Structure formats: structure tokens, C-alpha cells
Amino acid sequence: GESVGLHLPTLSVQEGDNSIINCAYSNSASDYFIWYKQESGKGPQFIIDIRSNMDKRQGQRVTVLLNKTVKHLSLQIAATQPGDSAVYFCAENAARGTLTFGKGTMLLVSP
Amino acid sequence: NAGVTQTPKFRVLKTGQSMTLLCAQDMNHEYMYWYRQDPGMGLRLIHYSVGEGTTAKGEVPDGYNVSRLKKQNFLLGLESAAPSQTSVYFCASSGPRQGSYEQYFGPGTRLTVT
Numbered sequence: 001g002e003s004v005g006l007h008l009p010t011l012s013v014q015e016g017d018n019s020i021i022n023c024a025y026s027n028s029a030s031d032y033f034i035w036y037k038q039e040s041g042k043g044p045q046f047i048i049d050i051r052s053n054m055d056k057r058q059g060q061r062v063t064v065l066l067n068k069t070v071k072h073l074s075l076q077i078a079a080t081q082p083g084d085s086a087v088y089f090c091a092e093n094a095a096r097g098t099l100t101f102g103k104g105t106m107l108l109v110s111p
Numbered sequence: 112n113a114g115v116t117q118t119p120k121f122r123v124l125k126t127g128q129s130m131t132l133l134c135a136q137d138m139n140h141e142y143m144y145w146y147r148q149d150p151g152m153g154l155r156l157i158h159y160s161v162g163e164g165t166t167a168k169g170e171v172p173d174g175y176n177v178s179r180l181k182k183q184n185f186l187l188g189l190e191s192a193a194p195s196q197t198s199v200y201f202c203a204s205s206g207p208r209q210g211s212y213e214q215y216f217g218p219g220t221r222l223t224v225t
Contacts, residue, residue, distance in 0.1 A: 008151050032212050043201055043216035089153055093212045096161060097142050101153035
């Protein structure tokens, strides 16, 4: 899930496992959510997005689930690979086309 | 297409010095953004622009100025650098595109203020 303070929450999995990364969002009026992956030393990369009129969306090996009742978002990665090791951020839309980012979760995949 | 590019990649400043970070995008995007990222933190919005000639304050604007004189460029200025501005700075751009707020990010600039 999302962190407070300086230390990122970390999810450690074995290669081939399924990973679930969680995110709580704050604004019940948000109608768009997005997940980014950030590898060490690089800028964030888009993974998948979802609008609030959906509760599930699938991509290649990834699924995003949205629970508006409890303001919760999750990213599921199937058959996790070492190349999936990164920090994952969720974000929600805010005023004038901006995004508000969570603090991130580090995913560590061991072979 | 190069996407979003940032210059420089690294910079060390002394307290009180000034500098400008340049962001360029070749996707004809209307919106551009500057973020800072500190250890263990997410991305915090400094300033953004919804079109050429416009700028707006984000969450942490103090100590920074921006300009968007050309649609493809967004400049971030530090007039008098402080150690608290040591951070990694990311630029991003976006459409707008119907139904999406996806932002495309540059590779970042690592700034150290001593």
C-alpha cells in the first residue's frame, strides 16, 4: 500500500508469483486513475489506467481493480518477472488536468 | 520521436546560485508539468502549463519560476538555489486526449545544492 514518511513499503515476491500492489486514494470525486512504473534512475512509465465508470481493466499481464466504495485501487501483475522490479505509483486526476501521485510501493522480484 | 527530453541530466550548484532546467517535447502536447521527487516520496507538482504562454502553480511552487514561451518547451528556473532544492526533477507532458490524463515523462535531472 501507500506509505507515510521516508520509507517506501516493499513487496518481495519470487519470480513467477502473482503480485498485488495496493493504493488508497483520497478524493471521492476523482474519475480517472493511472499506474506508473519507475525503474531506478529513470522517469515513470505508464502501465495502465482506468476510469471510474469501470471496476476492472486488463492489459498485458496487468490488471487494475477499482473499488470506489472504499476508495481503493490495486494493480495485479501476473507471473512476475525480475524485470518487473521497480517502484510503482498510483495517481488520480486532480484540477485542470493534473495528477496527484501516491508515494509508491517498491516491488522486488527474486529469481 | 524523442518524446520528452530534459537538460541537463546532472547539476551541482552552490547555495545562492541560479540555473534553468529545460524540458522539450515533440508530441505537440498542450500540457506540460514540472515535478520534484525526493527519497521515499512520490512526485510533487511544482508548476504546470495548460498551453503556450500560460503557467500555474502546483503543490510546491516556492523558490521556482517557469516559462512556456513555445509550445514544445517548458523551462524551470531556480533564482537562488537552497539545499532544500536538492532533488530529482522530472518534466512531463500530456495531450489533452479525450478520456485520458496520461502524462509522458522525461528521464529526469538530478540536482544537488551544496
